[in-house]
Amino acid sequence: MKIKLYTGLGSGNSYKIDLMLKLLSVPYQAVNISIPKQEHKAPEFLAITPFGQIPVLVDDDQVFTDSQAILCYLARAYGGANADQWLPTEPGSLAAVVRWLSFAANEIQNGPTMARAIKLLGWAMDYDQAVSQSYRVLRILDDHLGKTNWLAADHATIADIAGYPYIFLAAEGGIDTMSFNNVMRWMRQLEALAGFWPMPRIPNLPPVPLAPVPD
């Protein structure tokens, strides 16, 4: 198999890439890295990437890190006739996609991703702050998706693939997405894409009480 993906159960960032490969019908070999066993910080993995983070995508002799960057790579290298749909080259449309890639890398990361990491992995961060950031993120997304069907275009782009996983997983961090109607509609619509593949869930997770949505 030409493409190898280092991925991990429960990692939304890894799932972004799993999902994109499935949507593009690109065959690949998945190599599971156990986060609970800290395999992403082991010397043999750090030899592949000094960042010590999954996902990592290896295509022949090229090593790619950062889920947003890997999405760009896959769209342009394997998007075929749809490459420009997934990641436009026209400057204004490209900027719209990158705008929401940054939102996934920063705002979503510091909100729902963080809240979940605190609850699931015991990260020593401020949970209340992550909750309030999460609801700020959901409000921005919901307002935006009230005006457009998809985040960055009138069709799915890699910005949607980048944004989806940690919004979908938000409840595992105690974040209530149910009352954000446009966000819910957008998730269901993404799940209806041809080739969509649901994320394998971590079994037997303890339930996390949902933090109330602020007025």
Added chain:
Amino acid sequence: MKIKLYTGLGSGNSYKIDLMLKLLSVPYQAVNISIPKQEHKAPEFLAITPFGQIPVLVDDDQVFTDSQAILCYLARAYGGANADQWLPTEPGSLAAVVRWLSFAANEIQNGPTMARAIKLLGWAMDYDQAVSQSYRVLRILDDHLGKTNWLAADHATIADIAGYPYIFLAAEGGIDTMSFNNVMRWMRQLEALAGFWPMPRIPNLPPVPLAPVPD
């Protein structure tokens, strides 16, 4: 003037765009938004961007937010013969640039940018955590720049423009960059680019003691 840039004194994210426009010799009108006066949260500014953040670039009737996205836009729309240098289209090279754009949007943002915001703007975040994240960021950058001249290619790309400002400003947050030799060399090299324009500094800032670099 065709291009209008909403910018703010002391904003490294705004400076990224100021700098890029200068490097591309693109004329523009700068509109100053006062962060101390909270003008970025005023209704007239929120009507331009619901994110309530600077920079915002307006080109004719197109409104662009997020400094990473604006850099992509400028590279492709105004890069001329050098567009592919600033932001490559070849999938692997593009992914390398986006990898470091994400690093600027996330790792640098949560490290040196955060440390400075806590000291300068009184953000209620954990300073020790921002310091430790800052030195983690500097270590990664320094190791990487020990192997390559520029972040994402053998020449300057928008990844360097995205990464530079908050590393340059790190001392204002008490972060000591001086002992990271490759990072210092990279900054001096960027400052030697044709068209480089230094960031206007906030006058009379109180000095912040430098946090010691961990072993």
